[in-house]
């Protein structure tokens with residue numbers, strides 16, 4: 050079970066400090082890149098990622114909420130990204146995107162919006178290191194978890210296990226100890242949390258509560 054804080058909810062004026070505080074307790078960082086076009090919000094890009102890269106050795110899982118992800122692969126790799134996820138809604142046939150990510154030296158994953166069925170990614174899961182299931186409509190932190198996505202997590206877990214594919218199933222949006230447990234029961238093994246971690250008075254304790262929840266200790 051992997052826990053990944055989403056830096057979107059960090060204090061961006063103190064980003065390195067916020068990340069350093071939780072770094073010993075988490076598995077990687079989730080980095081939400083938004084273009085104000087695929088989603089109605091802007092977040093951060095290469096300059097911020099490169100600056101953060103100089104302060105931490107945690108892997109960067111870059112969730113690309115952009116309409117032109119392939120053009121960003123090389124500069125993101127340069128900036129220090131480790132894995133990129135591309136929305137299937139942007140590239141319904143993502144084979145070219147997967148190949149471009151690998152040749153840029155990046156691991157690759159696909160993302161599904163809440164309304165997109167698992168069938169859209171099923172033929173391409175074998176290309177993935179990670180399958181990211183959105184539990185909110187992407188664009189903003191602090192939204193409520195949509196439980197209707199849980200059957201999709203179950204379908205993904207069944208498909209991945211029965212095909213012998215090694216891909217993480219990551220859930221993103223509205224993740225709290227309670228919703229993380231539901232996602233874990235459905236088959237997720239990686240949990241992104243922004244507000245639940247950085248919105249907490251004690252982010253380290255918040256990571257601990259999430260970890261206990263997904264490990265069945267709470």
Ligand code: DX5
Nearest residue numbers: 055187188190191223243244
């Ligand atoms: C939403 C982003 C999420 C977001 C999660 O578009 O993809 O990663 O940061 O934030 P919380 O955990 O606050 O829902």
Ligand code: ZN
Nearest residue numbers: 079081112221
């Ligand atoms: Zn995200």
